[in-house]
Amino acid sequence: MGxxxxxxxxxxxxxxxxxxxxxxSGGSRGIGRSVVELFAAxxxxxxxxxxxxxAAAQEVVHGVQTAGGKCQALQVDVTDAAAVAAxxxxxxxSRGRIDVLVNNAGIVRDNLLGMLEDEDIRxxxxxxxxxxxxxxxxxxxxxxxxxxxxxxxxxxxxAGKGGRGQSNYAASKGAIEAFTRAMAVELASRxxxxxxxxxxxxxxxxxQAVRDLAxxxxxxRILLRRYGQAxxxxxxxxxxxxxxxxxxxxxxxxxxxxxxxx
Amino acid sequence: xxEQAITQAEIDAVFPKxxxxxxxxxxxxxxxxxxxxxxxxxxxxxxxxxxDLVFRLEKGFGVKIPxxxxxxxxxxxxxxxxxxxKGVVTEAGLARLRExxxxxxxxxIKTPLKAGDVPRLFTTETFCKxxxxxxxxxxx
Numbered sequence: 106m107g108x109x110x111x112x113x114x115x116x117x118x119x120x121x122x123x124x125x126x127x128x129x130s131g132g133s134r135g136i137g138r139s140v141v142e143l144f145a146a147x148x149x150x151x152x153x154x155x156x157x158x159x160a161a162a163q164e165v166v167h168g169v170q171t172a173g174g175k176c177q178a179l180q181v182d183v184t185d186a187a188a189v190a191a192x193x194x195x196x197x198x199s200r201g202r203i204d205v206l207v208n209n210a211g212i213v214r215d216n217l218l219g220m221l222e223d224e225d226i227r228x229x230x231x232x233x234x235x236x237x238x239x240x241x242x243x244x245x246x247x248x249x250x251x252x253x254x255x256x257x258x259x260x261x262x263x264a265g266k267g268g269r270g271q272s273n274y275a276a277s278k279g280a281i282e283a284f285t286r287a288m289a290v291e292l293a294s295r296x297x298x299x300x301x302x303x304x305x306x307x308x309x310x311x312x313q314a315v316r317d318l319a320x321x322x323x324x325x326r327i328l329l330r331r332y333g334q335a336x337x338x339x340x341x342x343x344x345x346x347x348x349x350x351x352x353x354x355x356x357x358x359x360x361x362x363x364x365x366x367x
Numbered sequence: 368x369x370e371q372a373i374t375q376a377e378i379d380a381v382f383p384k385x386x387x388x389x390x391x392x393x394x395x396x397x398x399x400x401x402x403x404x405x406x407x408x409x410x411x412x413x414x415x416x417x418x419d420l421v422f423r424l425e426k427g428f429g430v431k432i433p434x435x436x437x438x439x440x441x442x443x444x445x446x447x448x449x450x451x452x453k454g455v456v457t458e459a460g461l462a463r464l465r466e467x468x469x470x471x472x473x474x475x476i477k478t479p480l481k482a483g484d485v486p487r488l489f490t491t492e493t494f495c496k497x498x499x500x501x502x503x504x505x506x507x
Contacts, residue, residue: 246418246419246422249415249418249419249422250392250419250422250423291415292415294413294415295415295419
C-alpha cells in the first residue's frame with residue numbers, strides 16, 4: 106500500500122468514504138490540494154472552493170478526473186457569507202447532501218504586531234475565522250437535517266506555540282480550536298463530529314517565507330528534524346473523516362513531527 | 368403591527384404538511400403531532416430542532432423564514448424593555464403572548480415565564496401560523 110495520495114484503488118481497508126460527498130475550502134494548493142486528491146482517490150465525490158487561482162484549480166480537477174476520480178472546483182470567497190451560502194446550496198442541490206466539510210482555506214500576513222496594518226489583521230481573521238463560520242453555518246444545517254456529518258477544521262501549531270510575527274495567524278487558529286470544541290458540543294446530538302488537525306511546518310507555498318527565514322532554528326524545534334509534507338496532513342484529515350474516527354469529536358490532532366513537545 | 372387574523376381554514380390547509388415536517392424533523396410519530404402539542408414539552412424537541420424545522424419548512428413550502436423572526440414577532444410592538452425585565456416576561460409581555468400565541472392554551476402562559484423559555488410554548492399550530500405569515504409575506 107503506497108504512501109502516495111495518487112494511489113487510488115489500492116486501499117485495502119474500507120474507510121467508509123467511497124461515494125460520500127465532501128466540500129473542501131482552499132483546495133487548489135498546498136494541504137487543501139492534497140486533501141482533495143486523497144479523498145478523490147478514496148472514491149469521494151469532491152467539491153472544492155478556491156479564491157483566485159483558476160489555473161491551479163483546473164489543474165487539480167484535471168489531475169483527479171484523469172485518475173478516474175470525481176472533482177469539481179468552484180470559485181468562492183469564503184469571507185462572503187452570501188456567496189458561500191449560495192454555493193453550498195448549489196452543491197446540495199446537485200448532489201443531495203454534503204457528508205464531509207473540510208475548513209482548510211487560510212492565509213498568513215506575518216509581521217510583528219507593531220508593523221501590522223489594520224488590513225493585515227482584518228483579512229487574516231476574516232478568512233481564517235469568518236470563513237469557517239460562514240461555511241460551517243451553511244453546511245451544518247444540511248448535516249443537521251441528515252443527522253450525520255463530519256467537519257474537520259485546519260488549525261496550526263501556531264495556535265498552541267507562540268511564533269514571532271504571527272499574532273494575527275495564531276489568534277485566528279486559536280479561535281478555530283475553540284470553535285471546534287463549541288461546535289462539537291452543539292452538533293453532537295445530531296451525530297455530527299467536529300475535529301481539528303493542527304499541522305506544524307509543512308512544505309507548502311504558505312510556509313515558504315518562514316522556512317527561508319529561519320530554516321535551522323525551526324528544524325531544531327521539531328523532534329523529527331524535518332518539515333512535514335502536505336500528504337501527512339491530508340492523511341490525518343482523511344482519518345477524521347473516515348469511519349475509523351466515529352467515536353472522536355472535539356479533538357485536535359497534531360501533525361507536526363513533535364514540534365509541540367520542544 | 369396589525370395583521371389580518373389568521374383563519375382556522377388557513378391553518379387547516381397547511382396543518383397536514385406542517386405536521387409531517389415536524390414528525391420528520393423530530394423523528395416522532397405523525398399521530399403525536401397534534402395541533403396543540405408543545406414541541407419541547409410534549410415532543411422532546413431541543414433548540415437545534417427548531418433550526419432544522421424552520422429549514423425544512425422553508426424547503427417544503429418554498430418560503431423564507433428569517434432567523435429570530437418567530438420570537439421577534441411574538442414580542443410584537445413591545446420594546447424589549449417592556450416585554451421582559453431581568454430575563455422574565457412582564458405582565459404586558461404575557462398579555463402580548465396570549466394574544467399572539469392564541470393557539471397555546473392560556474394556562475401555559477403564566478408568570479414567572481423566562482424570556483428564554485418562550486419557545487417552550489410553541490405548538491405545531493404556532494408553526495402553521497409561521498408558514499402562513501411567510502406565505503403572505505411572499506405574496507405581498
